[in-house]
Amino acid sequence: DAKTTQPTSMDCAEGRAANLPCNHSTISGNEYVYWYRQIHSQGPQYIIHGLKNNETNEMASLIITEDRKSSTLILPHATLRDTAVYYCIVRVAGTSYDKVIFGPGTSLSVIP
Amino acid sequence: DGGITQSPKYLFRKEGQNVTLSCEQNLNHDAMYWYRQDPGQGLRLIYYSQIVNDFQKGDIAEGYSVSREKKESFPLTVTSAQKNPTAFYLCAVGTFANYGYTFGSGTRLTVV
DSSP states (O other), X not given: OOOOBOOSEEEEETTSXXXXXXXXXXXXXXXXXXXXXXXXXXXXXXXXXXXXXOEEOSSOEEEEOTTSSEEEEEETTOOGGGOEEEEEEEEEOBXXXXXXOBOOXXXXXXXX | OTTEEEEOSEEEEOXXXXXXXXXXXXXXXXXXXXXXXXXXXXXXXXXXXXXXXXXXXXXTOTTEEEOOSBTTBOOEEEOTXXXXXXXXXXXXXXXXXXXXXXXXXXXXXXXX
């Protein structure tokens, strides 16, 4: 699986958009970008994933650059409950086991 | 927790004792995983199982043991051979065929 690089930490004002970047310059053509988040002392929770088109769901939007070497997770109106660690993962979609790397992620603090 | 139950939530162990962490799922997934998380770090894979009666070592299996006698259950035993067992332990199930892994709420183990 391709490795990802994320900033260690970010701050965001409550009510503003939080934009979390992720670099994955060695991503392969069949690898998806997945985002998870982990609220303190809980298990990680799936947010969104995509291959090359931008994706949106009720939680967030995912913007993937045309060359697919980076992506941005957007939380459109951050709330205090969005304070968490956000993980960016790239891997092939499928049922077979491949090592999944959950790195240190980005610690997002939403400030009142 | 989407059908995954980890118990207990908090566990205290004396040095030299073995302890077993429980992970039960009703999501009908074949694949189950155990991760360890230390403060400020990502997740490291301890063991995984893709089918009943079969399991594989992950990156940090030393000092741990598992069994997979039932599809629903994947208990993790932290043995006295694990030198630094104090950590947050997460169980996960599923594959990346769709949304990736579903995680339990975790067990926080402290050696006293």
